[in-house]
């Protein structure tokens with residue numbers, strides 16, 4: 001049996017150090033091994049010329065179809081502007097109780113809002129989005145506790161108001177769901 005782990009798949013130019021720091025944050029929150037891989041898919045296939053953004057639904061399917069072990073959670077990391085049809089933009093999205101998520105730092109950059117570049121803040125925001133989306137893949141729903149990482153965020157300010165951690169209730173719920181999965185795979 002494969003040990004459960006998380007795979008971060010980067011698309012586009014990310015600094016190694018930046019990715020490793022994201023991986024560390026994710027590993028700490030989920031208590032799982034986190035690996036990083038680079039991917040070189042042709043992004044033009046996912047570009048919507050009308051919206052001048054990239055299709056988050058298609059990208060989620062693409063990441064999902066990438067071969068990996070059955071119990072690995074995968075998150076595609078992007079630098080481009082993502083959308084889904086019903087929303088102007090998304091920071092990320094995930095398959096609920098699935099194995100795949102996506103996240104982009106495009107709308108997380110201070111420069112996007114006419115503010116000074118801040119790499120520490122960017123890292124912090126991106127890690128929160130990645131952890132949030134992974135939370136959904138484990139079956140966590142949105143949380144109403146203002147500081148919980150599972151609280152939904154529409155604006156970047158919302159992300160800044162959250163902690164990088166799960167609240168106690170979500171943490172307990174996550175542990176319970178992780179145990180369930182282990183049992184399920186053992187029984188298989």
Ligand SMILES: [Zn+2]
Nearest residue numbers: 132136142152
């Ligand atoms: Zn969410």
Ligand SMILES: [Zn+2]
Nearest residue numbers: 143148167170
């Ligand atoms: Zn919570």
